[in-house]
Amino acid sequence: MKIHPLLGFIAAALMLPAHAQQSGTDAARDALKKQEGDTDQTTLLKQTLTAVDKQYSLIKRGKLAATYDFSYSYIGQEKINADITNGNLTLFNIENDSSHTITNTVSVDYGVRDNLTASVVLPLVSKYSENPAFSGMSHSIGDIGVGARYQPFGVQRGRPSLTVNSTLRLPTGKSPFKVDANQDLATGSGVPQLSAGVAVNHIVDPVALFGSVNLTYSGAAKDLNQIRGTRVLTRVEPGMAFGFGVGFAYALSYGITTSVSIQESIARGTKLYFRDGTVSRTKTQTSGVLNLGLGVRVSPKTTINITAGIGLTENSPDFTLGLSMPLSF
Structure with a gap:
């Protein structure tokens, strides 16, 4: 030597x-x-992607993994509440709405195969709202989700990784079309939702680039009997939604990563059917959020991710805050 x-x-x-x-x-x-148990920048970036958006990573066959996610969102707005009956304006007032939502979510993933992961998502939703109709709190289970992620091609170092994902959301939370707006708050969407998409990520140490596209189809809410002003709502048919997101993560050191991403969703108008035969349709909804993230490695196998989101459009939450961390059995 x-x-x-x-x-x-x-x-x-x-x-x-x-x-x-x-x-x-x-x-x-x-x-x-690098000693046994040390985490390099590439591994840390993968951990960050896994925690920030589960669709970017799979687990080994037969393995079980659980993740805890905490999220907070705030929506504040002024809206005009109006109702027209027989061509006459019967209701007109300006309402100040303020809504705070806290969601605690536990996700469990199981490796069916090395390139196929099944998941179950259980959310618990707490919502507080202040508006002229009702001011108070509501605690309930949210919409439970079951899904799968599949990688059709093997992961190769230096090449982009492709993941196909699908999720079915069940309407297990309180439906916004069935609760009395003067007495309670909804904690779910009220309709089943099926989404499918594709995600791509590419690690160029110390930077990870990622992006995704998805489509969401929602079933109809039937047999309703909800009073809306002077009319009774009997059926709701949500429109299809298209979403996409792009971003990057950067490893500042072996223990710290940052990430920036933009997510946008465009949903067609929803059809509302009333008992008097009236059919109304809402306008197209566009929601965009800018996310700023920070990943902190607290142990060789644990990275905690904190994300702050800023609403970019009228139909987006004004502010969101999230925390994600793996759970050990």
Whole structure:
């Protein structure tokens, strides 16, 4: 083994034997190597992607993983509440609405195969609202989700990774079309939702680029009997929605990563059917959010991710805050 001239000079000065010179060099080199359990930047980026958006990572066959997610969102707005009967304006007032929503979610993933992961999502929703109709709190289970993520191609270093994902949301939360707006708050969508999409991520250490597109189809809410002003709502047919997102994550060090992403969703208008035969349709809804994230490695196997979101459109939450961390059994 070739000895660095500086090390040879120091060894000669100290009159060390040759084998001691070599062992000292090897010890110094080993001390600088990545030790067992250390996390490099590429691994940390993968952990960040996994926690921020579960669709970017799969787990090994037969393995079980759980994640806890906390999210908070705030919506504040002024809206005009109007109702027209027989061509006459029977109701007109400006309402100030303020809504705070806290969601605690536990997600469980199971590796069906190395390239196929099944998941179950259980959300618990707490909502507080202040408006002229009702001011109070509501606690309930949200819409339970079951889904799958599939990687059709093997992951190769230096190449983009493709993941196909699908999720079915069940209307297990309180439906906004069945609660009395003067007495309670909804904690679910009220309709079943099926979404499918494709996600791509590419790690160019120390940067990870990622993006996704998805389509969401919602079933109809039937047999309703909800009073809306002077009319009774009997059926709701939500429109199809298209969403996409792009962003990147950057490893500042072996323990800290940052991420920036933009998400947007465009949904067609919803059809509302009333008992008097009237059919109304809402306008197209566009929701855009800018997310700023921070990932902190607290142990060799645990990274906590914190995300702050800023609404970019009228139909988006004004502010969101999220925290994601893996759970160990």
